[in-house]
Amino acid sequence: MAETHRLSSRIADRLARHQRDLSEQQKRIDGSMKELLEQRDRLSAVARRMMESVVHPRMEELIRHFDNAAIMDCHGDVDFHCVCKFAHTPRFPATVSLDLALLPGERHAELTARYELEILPVLMEYKRDEEATFPFDGSDEAVGLWVEGKIEQFLDAYLRLETHPLYQKDNLVTDPVCGMRISSIAATSKVEWPGHTIYFCSDVCRDAFLKEQK
Incomplete structure (x- = not known):
């Protein structure tokens, strides 16, 4: 009886310890999820503001020079996209989509800016995507310069449609x-x-x- 009593006590101790471990693990998960959600909310606020004040005005300036272009915004919980669509015309005989997006970075308190270009049909080589990482805070000017560089990069590709023999x-x-x-x-x-x-x-x-x- 003494042996079984000791075994029962050890089993009870292990079960209690396991329950404490589960409880501590749940606390860590709850803390991580709270931090993650707070970070996501902060990212959303920063990205939305930056999209409205930095990215969108520059894309508006781009389409001001083209009669066949229109902008649409596509936002998710943590991803913010400003998409410029260029319709097929005799001068530019392709359907083109330019997407500038702000997304969560791989590390804490970082923001990823992404450039994606699609030209259909595909009859020439061009750079389809590129991205850069910026800190959450104080990056408006840096992101603005990056966006301007990507718009100029887009123009280099888009204007080739006007003289490229396969498109023309x-x-x-x-x-x-x-x-x-x-x-x-x-x-x-x-x-x-x-x-x-x-x-x-x-x-x-x-x-x-x-x-x-x-």
């Missing part, structure tokens, strides 16, 4: 003077001729053509 294949014409294949949309020189328009790669070729016609 339906608009390609031949300069009758030099034989160069050029886009009729992007051509800076042209002459209205009976029944059609003649396009030239430069004023030099246009003037040479007109001189020959005299």
